Ligand SMILES: NC(=O)c1ccc[n+]([C@@H]2O[C@H](COP(=O)([O-])OP(=O)(O)OC[C@H]3O[C@@H](n4cnc5c(N)ncnc54)[C@H](OP(=O)(O)O)[C@@H]3O)[C@@H](O)[C@H]2O)c1
C-alpha cells in the first residue's frame with residue numbers, strides 16, 4: 410500500500426486542521442478516525458486504563474470518559490480490569506444513548522498466553538468483557554513470558570499466536586488484530602508469515618523522548634496505524650509534564666503541558682490513548698482542537714532519547 414493511500418485513510422484527519430481548509434467546520438479531536446484494513450473506523454483518541462482497577466473506579470472514570478467524548482477504550486488481560494469494564498459499559502452505554510457499535514474496544518494477549526494458548530486467551534478476554542466481539546486484539550509484547558528474550562522460541566511463539574488470532578477473526582471473536590511493542594524487524598518477520606491478515610495497529614511507547622522514526626516510516630508505508638502509549642511519560646513520571654520546553658509551548662498556546670504532549674502525536678497522524686483518573690484530566694486530554702506551530706513541533710521532535718517503559722530491543 411502506497412503512502413498516499415495510507416494518508417487518505419485518515420478520513421477525518423488532523424492534517425485538516427493543520428492546512429486550515431476553510432471548506433467546512435474543523436473536525437474535533439474526538440471525531441478523528443482512521444479506516445483500518447477491515448474497513449472499520451477507529452477513533453484516533455482513546456482512553457487508556459492501565460492501573461485503573463475496581464468496579465466503582467472503572468465505572469466512574471468510564472462515565473467521565475464517555476461524557477467527554479472518548480469512544481475507544483484500551484485494556485489488556487494483564488490490567489485485570491476487563492470484567493469491570495464489561496460491567497460498566499452495560500450500565501453506561503444506555504446512559505449515553507450509545508450502542509456497542511459506537512464503542513471501540515481494544516484488549517491484548519498476555520505474554521503468558523503466547524502460542525497455541527492465544528485462541529483460548531482471546532475467548533477468555535471476550536467472555537470477561539462480555540461485549541459480543543472485540544474490535545481490536547493486540548499481541549501485547551513480542552516475547553513470551555518464561556522464555557529468555559534472547560531465545561528464538563519467542564519468534565515461533567508469536568507466529569503461532571498470530572495464527573490463532575487470525576482464526577479468532579474468522580470466528581468473529583475479534584474484528585481486527587494487531588501488535589504492540591513491535592520493532593521494524595518484528596513487523597517484517599510477521600509480514601512474511603501473516604496467514605492472510607496484516608496487523609491493523611502497532612501500539613508503542615511514543616513521546617518526545619522516544620520516537621523511533623524508522624518505525625513510524627515503516628508503519629506508514631505498510632498501512633499500519635501507529636498508536637502511542639505513555640504519551641505523558643507514564644505513571645508517576647514528570648519528566649515530560651514538567652519539562653521546561655513543553656511548559657513554554659503550553660503557555661504560549663494557552664494549553665496545558667499534557668495537551669501539548671497529546672496534540673504532538675495526533676498532529677503526526679499517530680493515535681493516542683492517554684490514561685487519567687480525574688475528571689479534569691479526562692476532559693483536557695480530549696480537548697485537542699488546536700494546532701501546534703511547525704517550529705514548536707520541531708522542538709518537541711528534537712528531545713534527547715530516554716524510553717520509560719519495557720524495551721523490545723531485547724526481544725529476538
Ligand atoms: N502496550 C503496552 O505495552 C502499554 C504500555 C503502557 C501503557 N499502555 C496503554 O497506554 C495507556 C496510557 O499510558 P500510561 O498509562 O503509561 O500513561 P500516560 O497516559 O502517559 O500518563 C498517565 C499519567 O499521567 C497523568 N495524567 C493524565 N492526564 C493528565 C493531565 N491532563 N495533566 C497532568 N497529568 C495527567 C495520570 O495521572 P492520573 O491517573 O492520576 O490522572 C497518569 O499518572 C495505558 O493506560 C495503557 O492503556 C500500553
Ligand SMILES: *[C@@H]1O[C@H](CO)[C@@H](O)[C@H](O)[C@H]1NC(C)=O
Pocket residue numbers: 506
Ligand atoms: C438516541 O439515539 C437515537 C438513534 O440515534 C435517536 O433517534 C434518539 O433521538 C436519541 N435519543 C436521545 C435521548 O438522545
Ligand SMILES: *[C@@H]1O[C@H](CO)[C@@H](O)[C@H](O)[C@H]1NC(C)=O
Pocket residue numbers: 557558559
Ligand atoms: C538469557 O540468555 C542470555 C544469553 O544466553 C543470558 O546471558 C541471560 O543471563 C539469560 N537471562 C535469564 C534471565 O536467564
Ligand SMILES: *[C@@H]1O[C@H](CO)[C@@H](O)[C@H](O)[C@H]1NC(C)=O
Pocket residue numbers: 562565566
Ligand atoms: C523452543 O524451541 C525448541 C527447539 O526448537 C523446542 O524444542 C521447544 O519446544 C520450544 N519451546 C517452546 C516453548 O516453544
